Amino acid sequence: MAFLSRRLQTRAVITCFKSVLLIYTFILWITGVVLLAVGIWGKVSLEDYFFLLNEKVTNVPFVLIGTGTIIFLLGTFGCFATCRASAWMLKLYAMFLTLIFLVQLVSAILGFVFINETKDSFKNNYENALKQYNSTGDYRSNAIDKIQNTLHCCGITDYRDWTDTDYYSENGFPERDADKVNDEGCIEKVMTIIESKVGIVAGISFVIAFCQLFGIYEAYCLSLAITNNPYDIV
Secondary structure, X not given: OHHHHHHHHHHHHHHXXXXXXXXXXXXXXXXXXXXHHHHHHHHHHOHHHHOOOOHHHHOHHHHHHHHHHHHHHHHHHHHHHHHHOOHHHHHHHXXXXXXXXXXXXXXXXXXXHOHHHHHHHHHHHHHHHHHOOOOOOOHHHHHHHHHHHHHOOOOOOEHHHHHHOHHHHHHOOOOOOHHHOOOEOOXXXXXXXXXXXXXXXXXXXXXXXXXXXXXXXXXXXXXXXXXHOHHHOO
């Protein structure tokens, strides 16, 4: 009777682990979609600014898009491994979750760390873009036009930054009506937007990354229970 009772308890534990892990895997699918959406949102909403930023910052959305896609596919594998109650597949699942956790953690940290470099990088690149500005439609000139029109700003610190450019000496301000030139510079407005959006992206990455620790623990515990009790799989 004691042996039968122990087996029933073991089966109950394994069933509990499987149920919880399946629920977690479903949530993992959702987090994969969220990361994918956040990465795409970050890329689209900050695209004009990325033309004038350093490469380290602009890579963050692509990392999130790739990570989100992998997590979504990994969730499918995790569901299959859990339903099959395969110990080696569950260990592999836990290993992949650990790698994804590290990638997300590094991405989130980079988002916070390199934001401090963003202002100087943007200012230097904006100065160069102003000096090389033309109205023929190159990508940096288009980025400047979109930023100034969207944020209602002009120049870096103020509109007088344009007076040192070749374009100004030949054509004046890019705005057709000189009386409607905005007095405010773009640097502070741009940094406010970038810091808020990068902060959101990095914050979501942190939350999702640490939630994966629970999945790693559950997958490992279930694989261990199955390995130690191969005849009690349900």
